Amino acid sequence: MKTYVFTAVTIDQKQQEAITSEVRRIFGESVEPVFEVKSDLIGGVLVRYGDQEIDLTVKTELEAAKNYLSN
């Protein structure tokens, strides 16, 4: 299954390896993540494995803050 790792900017090799290591620990050793840039995430990391997501982005934190402020 294809696994994507989205970041707001291009990240260096060391961080890519660290992320790959964690993704494999979580989803399996055979996983080969594809790194892509999505600037609207503002910062942080989004991992998508099939229909599962691990969202650690600044964008989502801001959305959570917005929801908290709205209620």
Next chain:
Amino acid sequence: MEKLGINPLLLVAQIVNFGIVLFLLKKFLYTPVVKVLDERKKKSEEIDEMHTKANDKVAGAQKEEQKIKKEAQTEAETIIANAKLQGEKEKEEIVKQGEKEVATMRAKLEQEFAREKQELVKELKAQAADLSVMVAEKILKDTLDETKQKTLVSKAIKDLEKVTLH
């Protein structure tokens, strides 16, 4: 008697004449006159009696009229008093009903006002939150340089280390 100058024959004749005159007077004058007088007296008494009866009737009628007037007045006063009482009662009911409607309307308006206020506050909060996040996004996009982006990714990696699949 002749010595006294009285003619007995003439005396007898005069007595007879007097008797005849007396008889005639009584038969043709006195008796009819008395009869007429009696009739007139009787008629007068009848008229007096009728007059008295008429007066009694008039007095009775006046008394009855007064009684009817009094009863009518009492009845009219009772009707007016009842109408007034009924009017007051209806007035009170109208006022009471009006107060009830005003209270209901006020409560409804207060509820409506509270609801609208709540919606407005909610909307304002949402707008404020939108605006805040929009401003924050803009500031972050403008201020996040390469180093800070790297720091954010490092933090994300640390958070990723805590993730496990159940």
